[in-house]
Amino acid sequence: MTGTLPQAREDRSPGASYQDLVAADTREVPKFLTIETEPDYGVADIPAHFYWSREIAALEKEKIWLRTWQFACREELIPNIGDTEVYDIAGISVLIVRTAPDEIKAYYNACLHRGRQLREEAGNVHELRCPFHGFCWSLEGELAHVPAAWDFPHVNGENFRLPEVAVGTWGGFVFVNLDPEPEPLMDYLGVLPEQLDRWDFEGRYTQAHVAKVLPCNWKVAQEAFMESFHVVTTHPQLLQGIGDANSQYDAWDNVSRAITPRGTPSPHLTVQPTEQEIFDAMMGLGLDDAPVMTLPDDARARSVIGAATRKKMHDSVGDFAEELSDTECVDTFFYTVFPNFHPWGAYNRTCYRFRPHGDDPEQSVMECLVLSPFLGERPEPARVRWLSLEESFVDAHDLGPLARVFFQDEYNIGWVQKGLHTMAQNKPGVTFGRYQETKIRHFYHVYRRRLGV
Structure with a gap:
């Protein structure tokens, strides 16, 4: 040329x-x-x-990390019921769980007893049991076991269900949003799917x-x-x-x-x-x-x-x-x-x-x-x-x-x-x-x- x-x-x-x-x-x-x-x-x-600025970082946590859709993991990492992944962002840990062949849930990754992180790493489990004292939840987030239940008359299935985090998927990616009322994932992604779907990310x-x-x-x-x-x-x-x-x-x-x-x-x-x-x-x-x-x-x-x-x-x-x-x-x-x-x-x-x-x-x-x-x-x-x-x-x-x-x-x-x-x-x-x-x-x-x- x-x-x-x-x-x-x-x-x-x-x-x-x-x-x-x-x-x-x-x-x-x-x-x-x-x-x-x-x-x-x-x-x-x-x-x-x-x-x-630490003040700006605190604002980012409040206005961005707790309010926007974020790529957490690939779906291929959790193909089987009970597969888990951990996504950490700005001091907050999210536990992602395959609960059914066609369902993925995400929870705040902390025991509701003393706050111990439920899981530190990926792996397959049949329940979500705290390694500290043994409080246990089903994969669906329902309270399954309270050790020494006689000492916790104030704890029940209704007030001790694991708090959920919004989950969405596109293109084989799993997204989470910590906002209690997030906008739909596909609305948030806008033009991305219509442009990238041609190249089959799933x-x-x-x-x-x-x-x-x-x-x-x-x-x-x-x-x-x-x-x-x-x-x-x-x-x-x-x-x-x-x-x-x-x-x-x-x-x-x-x-x-x-x-x-x-x-x-x-x-x-x-x-x-x-x-x-x-x-x-x-x-x-x-x-x-x-x-x-x-x-x-x-x-x-x-x-x-x-x-x-x-x-x-x-x-x-x-x-x-x-x-x-x-x-x-x-x-x-x-x-x-x-x-x-x-x-x-x-x-x-x-x-x-x-x-x-x-x-x-x-x-x-x-x-x-x-x-x-x-x-x-x-x-x-x-x-x-x-x-x-x-x-x-x-x-x-x-x-x-x-x-x-x-x-x-x-x-x-x-x-x-x-x-x-x-x-x-x-x-x-x-x-x-x-x-x-x-x-x-x-x-x-x-x-x-x-x-x-």
């Missing part, structure tokens, strides 16, 4: 836009990928103290699940994964095959989307690569590595990789692979559902979750799941692997080539948290870009409305 790339509009980066690439696709592109919204959330700074299995405690606020952590603006500096090895600054950003209600085109060069490059160089970059080749294949003179890297991906996807999605457009095979679609759920679209397989670590506003938990399609019998899902303080994401070999990319992001965010305190001595707010950081601005649009700040 040579010459000057087109510039469609002055408020966007030069180069081919995502919609330009869609128009040249060799297959029919799903309609929702041809939609481009025009989000505009202004240019105001975001107060830096949002990232460390028909996925957890191939890998890695978690790590990070030295930063949960918002700092997730913001590193909500834009492609950082690619030019943090992931320079990707530039020949990624249109980072040509990403498209969209937003609807609680959902935002970014689409970063691949198989097209970064507009930051001063010398435009050939299609062969674009292809080699997407294959992850170094300067001294032999090409995987030599492209014909008239071939486009996007089309070649699209065709190869369709062929490979037959093994996991069958004949549906032939319906996939080039963009679905090549590009990166990363969605965010407020406040902390980040599934990637098409078959990129990545899914993130970010949470506060207990009640410390300057620590967080980052989790990465690899959700892979399959045919035939469902493979066993991977259990979460916690990285130690001494380990980094580069040690998470089960994440494959993504481990190196996550390590590059992980390296930055602790320094962001530290630098925010320094910056705030002279500049009280964080300055985000108007467009390239749209997803972050959309997040704060919803966040500030919910918190009233």
Whole structure:
């Protein structure tokens, strides 16, 4: 590819836009990928103290963590009656239980006697018995046994039923909401199901699940994964095959989307690569590595990789692979559902979750799941692997080539948290870009409305 790339509009980066690439696709592109919204959330700074204030963290707990739908676990982890999972958020523990083949319940994970957590980890049980004194409930939350019942005449089945937490499912994900009167889950998810259902998230299995405690606020952590603006500096090895600054950003209600085109060069490059160089970059080749294949003179890297991906996807999605457009095979679609759920679209397989670590506003938990399609019998899902303080994401070999990319992001965010305190001595707010950081601005649009700040 040579010459000057087109510039469609002055408020966007030069180069081919995502919609330009869609128009040249060799297959029919799903309609929702041809939609481009025009989000505009202004240019105001975001107060830096949002990232460390204990008062803000307390507001988040009250207005967000106790009031919004959150991804708690994958349904595949609790396939059998009596299977349990534990989801902890902001000092609150939720116990998720499979109570019937077609029913999942969730309870506040605490004994009503002295408050001892009922379960600390996943497992299969036939009852919910407190390990401290033996108070016991059925899987349905009904009081089943009171030790030394003669000493508890004031305890009965009516006033000692386990308090429930609202549960909903979509796409193989289990969601919980601690609000006593939550809005319906599907209303909350908005456009997400109609866009992601095409890629059958229910028909996925957890191939890998890695978690790590990070030295930063949960918002700092997730913001590193909500834009492609950082690619030019943090992931320079990707530039020949990624249109980072040509990403498209969209937003609807609680959902935002970014689409970063691949198989097209970064507009930051001063010398435009050939299609062969674009292809080699997407294959992850170094300067001294032999090409995987030599492209014909008239071939486009996007089309070649699209065709190869369709062929490979037959093994996991069958004949549906032939319906996939080039963009679905090549590009990166990363969605965010407020406040902390980040599934990637098409078959990129990545899914993130970010949470506060207990009640410390300057620590967080980052989790990465690899959700892979399959045919035939469902493979066993991977259990979460916690990285130690001494380990980094580069040690998470089960994440494959993504481990190196996550390590590059992980390296930055602790320094962001530290630098925010320094910056705030002279500049009280964080300055985000108007467009390239749209997803972050959309997040704060919803966040500030919910918190009233």
